[in-house]
Amino acid sequence: MKFSLDWLREYLETDASVQQVADALNAIGHEVEGIENPAEKLAGFKVAEVLTAGPHPDADKLQVLSVSTGEGDPLQVVCGAPNARAGMKGVLGLPGAVVPANGMELRKSQIRGVESNGMMCSVRELELGDEHDGIIELPGDAPVGADFAEYHSASPIIDVAITPDRPDCMGVMGIARDLAAAGLGMFKPADVPQIDGDGACPVEIRTDDAEGCPAFYGRVIRGVANGSSPAWMQRRLIDAGQRPISALVDCTNYLMLAFGRPAHVYDLAKLSGAVVARRAQDGERVLALNEKTYTLDDSMTVIADDNGVHDIAGIMGGEDSGVTDGTSDVLLEIAFFDPPRIGVTGRKLGLTSDARTRFERGVDPEFLDQGLALLTDLIVRTCGGAPSEAVRAGSPPVERKVLQFNPARTAKLGGIDVPEDRQRAILTSLDFEVGDPGSGPGQAWQVTCPARRHDIEGPADLVEEVVRIEGLDKVASVPLSRVPGVARPTATPEQLVQRRVRRAAASRGLHEAVTWSFLPVPDAEHFADGEQLWVLDNPISEDLKAMRPSLLPGLLRAARRATDRGAASVRLFEVGRRYFRGANGHSDERATLGLVLAGDKTPRGWANGKAQGFDAYDAKAEALALLEAAGAPVDNLMVMGEAGAQFHPGQSATLRLGPKKVLARFGALHPATLKAFDIEGPVVAAEIFLDAIPAKKNAEFARSTYSPPALQPVTRDFAFLVDSALPAGDLNKAVRGADKQRIVDARIFDRFDGQGVPEGKTSLALEVTLQPGEKSFTDEELKAISDAVVKAAQKLGAELRA
């Protein structure tokens, strides 16, 4: 909300500078967003008198003026305004001045061959209004040569953000009251004239919707002349960022900006019958003042007459009954609307207005009569006319809240000692009525709140009033208590796992990305695997619509962008959530690590020749390393299928702890996935389902006892012929398990099929590591182990190669 210092001073007697006012506003909770000083914008513009005006020799529409600025020789100025004439006074912009409206710096120039030493300005050029029909005409007594800014007495303008809990400060007078409480001056409330009016109001006013519109006051004024509002009013409205429209409209806007009190003026000639606050009928339509038509429903309060709706109550008036230049009789409306309903209606219609902003936050229910008197006075003063008596339908909810407030609460909650009499003074200056204390200090006070302060609900709010006026800067820092000794660890096991996998992945050469939680629906569907997605009702764009069921789509999009930018190699991972359906309509959000490897694994090089791409084993290596970092029992994992339709069916797998518990999936992506994401393959990926990894139990610090064996391990090689369909891992596992005590490792080091190997068979060679205990193995022992290995392999149909 913007207002000029000049306007503020109408309600606040103060010598404070604009900066002091701004500082005080910030200190008491009204954040200053800007200070404008129009005098700065008007530098270089002078009050000047046109001495002579003659035709331009070379242009029909231009005149050549001789203009006096009170000093030196008159200046020659070329001017295109039709109203420029000898003897008039206006505003001259001298070379060097910058035109506020367009930022153009004025210069001495030749206009069609005639020298011009400045510019006579219009209202619009100086941003003083909209008018641009001619140059500004100043009164005859304007002092020639004076700085126009000074003559105009341009006042600094303060732009302040009023928080939604303070509708009472959505008018200049309310701000003045707060500033006065803060010690910035003396509050001067507006004089409310006593206007009785002549004769009963000729229009019947009624409220048929006591819930939506508990009070509807009004009166008729006959014989008004609607033209331009007076200059002083226009100036204040313009300073407040409000465009002057017509005197009648400007009067209602002035009332709203000065007192936070919206009102409406109807052209009486366009009304017929009683004017009634009622619920709209479903489907009823109204053309509003913004020239848009709104379709209403029966939850919305409207003001209507026999012909239909004239006002979306508390939000915006109707075009059909609006005042025009020809309006002579008007009906004023000052009503109280139920704040929550205004908000609901406004949201439903998608319609915002200054009136709605105030009504939905709650206007002062005790200010209806005063508002009506002030508005009547403004209109009569500016447009003339004869007011009728006021008419009142219903009554506003004016009961004042009474709170029990113990002043000791200020120290307990606010952490600041404010003497009781000071607290009392602060509350009183803000219009709270503070009852006498009970028997002595420390007793609760009975505090009656002004009806306009809808935000005050309990003692905490009164503490806030005291603290903000006393000054938050006076609150001293007080250390929180702390547990003796060194701070205790706070991270949960899940948090520790996430930290470890994140840093493990980064240490393995992957960059951590953070991608959107929401995806284009097709991307999400591609990875949904039959799960019902969470899809937003009101996405900001189609690309950010469905909550991700996998981390891979976002990473694939990032990889695609990277390759588009010419990246040869992409290694990305993300630690985040996947979103599924949970119990009771809530979500089930599962911690996951996703990774994508695309492009070159190693670039072409002088030592190893061609660039090498990624394959499914690279994805497996990452999956296993990260599972290990996460504390998963990687030695016990089973490699199984069903990685998902997004993966290459022959080059992907899941890692499971038991047949049902999937800890990770990895592999090369399916060509259809690559096509859907428009990325060139091969691309490999993995997802680690962190939520599925069993938590470590009974984490002790001491490791199991261990001392390195004294004897060296022995290795033995075995080569088997197996069915090509046999997973090599099965053979490895069987061999490894042939003698659990002495075989400490088994590793496949060769795999071969083709020449010398029968059709349908594959040769697998394993290196088996044997660890002797106290004594070296005897030949017999070695043979027994060998036999056990061969026997275990045979169970899988493997035959030992000679």
Next chain:
Amino acid sequence: MSTEHEAKITETLERLHAAENTDAVEAIRVEALGKQGWLNALMKTLGKMSPEERQIEGPRLQGMRARVSEAIEDRKEVLEAAALEARLATEVLDLTLPAPQAPRGSVHPVSQVMDELAEIFADLGFAVATGPEIEDEWHNFTALNMAETHPARAEHDTFYFPDRDADGNRMLLRTHTSPVQIRTMVGEGAPVRIIAPGRTYRSDSDATHTPMFHQIEGLAIDRDIHLGHLKWTLETFLKAFFERDDIVLRLRPSYFPFTEPSVEVDVGYSTEGGRRVVGGHGDADGHAWMELLGSGMVNPRVIAAAGLDPDEWQGFAFGCGIDRLAMLKYGMNDLRAFFDGDSRWLSHYGFSPFDQPTLSGGVGAPKGVGA
């Protein structure tokens, strides 16, 4: 005899010295010490000598043999060393050629800063709490004193789902981390000290806003926590986070439905090289204030909504943008880049995996160390 032997030895030693390869040395060795060698033949004469003669000739001949043997070994060593040198001279690698490169990864600034915050607040006794990002409107709004018709609720630019939970509450994407306050108080009661970092969402997108962003919530509930504790906690946290002692805060009264009194917190900063640098008094020369976080004493209605007795329990809450903290500390200027997954940006602004924040090492990761 002995002069003749001496001459023979001298000659042998000279020949050894002149020998140019190990073969020549071996030939000399065979000539002297081989089975048929002359020195060996001389040694055999000892057996026929009288004990007296042997006592004199023995050591002399042994000495001769030792001198020759030693000379042979020495020469061999010299020749072998020379041969090795010569071989190595042919095995030169051009070490200006590039070595195999391991890819270098990084930790995202948001994660890094979350770890830093967890470290700082752990020292102050705050644990890290989490909650769902897909929330219901009761937790996100109603329990936080933002009723359906509350104007502030409309200002939140909320993303809604068409779904409702079992209690009929609309489901939405949480607009702030504050619902974690409710969940924590409901779940753990009081006293409680938590921070809750995480993803938050608002339907807002421009140069400085993204529809998804990160917030950290702080909550401390006890019997006697007041505004002074809030101020100290924020000062202490920011000093530790930015690792500077000249952090100056300006507290301004403000409004949030879930706190009462509500306090907006500005921090003093200066502009150096086009960048905002936090520190100093905002009213000092060349300094200004910037809004950094919102906070306040938890509204009694919120405490009651979370099932605690507001006459017994009170405390503070605060909320702050993590992305913003990261940008201020580490100098990024474009929020949108945070969520683009551009490896170039990540390797520039990301962190080494070994930059795990610690209190002893400093929670921040200075430029040019590690990654």
